[in-house]
Amino acid sequence: MMQSPGMTIPTRISLPGNGLEMVADAYGDPAAPPVCFFHGGGQSRRSWAGSARRVAQAGYYGLTFDLRGHGDSGWAADGDYLLEAYGRDVESIIRAFDRPIALVGASRGGQSVLVGGSRHADLVRLIMLADVAPYMVDDGVDDIRDFFRASDSGFASLEEAADALHAHLGQPRLPDVSGLAKSMREADGRLFWHWDPRTTAPEFLHPPSEGEALIDAARRARSPLVLVKAELSEIVSDESVRQFRALAPQLEVEIAHGVGHMFTGDRNDAFADRLLHHLALHLPL
Numbered sequence: 001m002m003q004s005p006g007m008t009i010p011t012r013i014s015l016p017g018n019g020l021e022m023v024a025d026a027y028g029d030p031a032a033p034p035v036c037f038f039h040g041g042g043q044s045r046r047s048w049a050g051s052a053r054r055v056a057q058a059g060y061y062g063l064t065f066d067l068r069g070h071g072d073s074g075w076a077a078d079g080d081y082l083l084e085a086y087g088r089d090v091e092s093i094i095r096a097f098d099r100p101i102a103l104v105g106a107s108r109g110g111q112s113v114l115v116g117g118s119r120h121a122d123l124v125r126l127i128m129l130a131d132v133a134p135y136m137v138d139d140g141v142d143d144i145r146d147f148f149r150a151s152d153s154g155f156a157s158l159e160e161a162a163d164a165l166h167a168h169l170g171q172p173r174l175p176d177v178s179g180l181a182k183s184m185r186e187a188d189g190r191l192f193w194h195w196d197p198r199t200t201a202p203e204f205l206h207p208p209s210e211g212e213a214l215i216d217a218a219r220r221a222r223s224p225l226v227l228v229k230a231e232l233s234e235i236v237s238d239e240s241v242r243q244f245r246a247l248a249p250q251l252e253v254e255i256a257h258g259v260g261h262m263f264t265g266d267r268n269d270a271f272a273d274r275l276l277h278h279l280a281l282h283l284p285l
Helices: 043-055 083-097 108-117 137-149 158-169 177-183 208-220 238-247 271-280
Strands: 010-017 021-027 034-038 061-065 102-105 124-130 182-187 190-193 225-230 251-255
Touching: 010 083, 010 225, 021 043, 021 083, 034 043, 034 083, 034 108, 034 238, 043 061, 043 102, 043 271, 083 102, 083 108, 083 208, 102 108, 102 271, 108 124, 158 177, 158 190, 177 182, 208 238, 225 238, 225 271, 251 271
Parallel strands: 034 061, 034 102, 102 124, 124 225, 225 251
Antiparallel strands: 010 021, 021 061, 182 190
């Protein structure tokens, strides 16, 4: 079947967040049911491109958003990068569509869709999370904090940035590092990840209020809720899953075998197979 350009080549759009613009790459027919993707902290909307293309090819409208303070979305003028602020951005996007919608998120993006999506059960037909839960393993969170802190001073080259990413993710080092350029910005002769440095301030990296917001969100969630847990997750343990189920009895849990927390990365086509199954059940065409 011949594919239209909109299924493979995205259209850049922007929607209002909570006091800032949220930029997205959009795939497929804008009149189709929307499936909105949100990346993890320190990533960009391009992280979900593979899955967004797949859902567009299946007949949905796939949109991959830059979180606030990331990529091309607005930086918070008031410096607010608490989880509730991310959740309010998701709520703004839900209201902008004002029709049945599915939300997908990894890591920080998953937290955001749980907090924001749990307030709109009338419109949110599916919340699908990639390795994130209200209760997380502190040591794994500390590893993420360490990566962000180590990045604060920037990098002398793309090769140096690639080495840091390889050490953090534990995945094979990129043979061609040129693609990292789109995820970076230059300042004072050094390269920095394309996010607002304030997003990684200590007060925004897993403060007590974050856990409280996630617990409250899980309790009020009424939409179908799916967690894809990484088998080797450093963040979500079996106990995390048990506690999540106690808060949200409708939770379905699937296991992504042989992978760690950042398993969606930039190559998430396999995740799309799981997603399409649940879309057919909860947001049918």
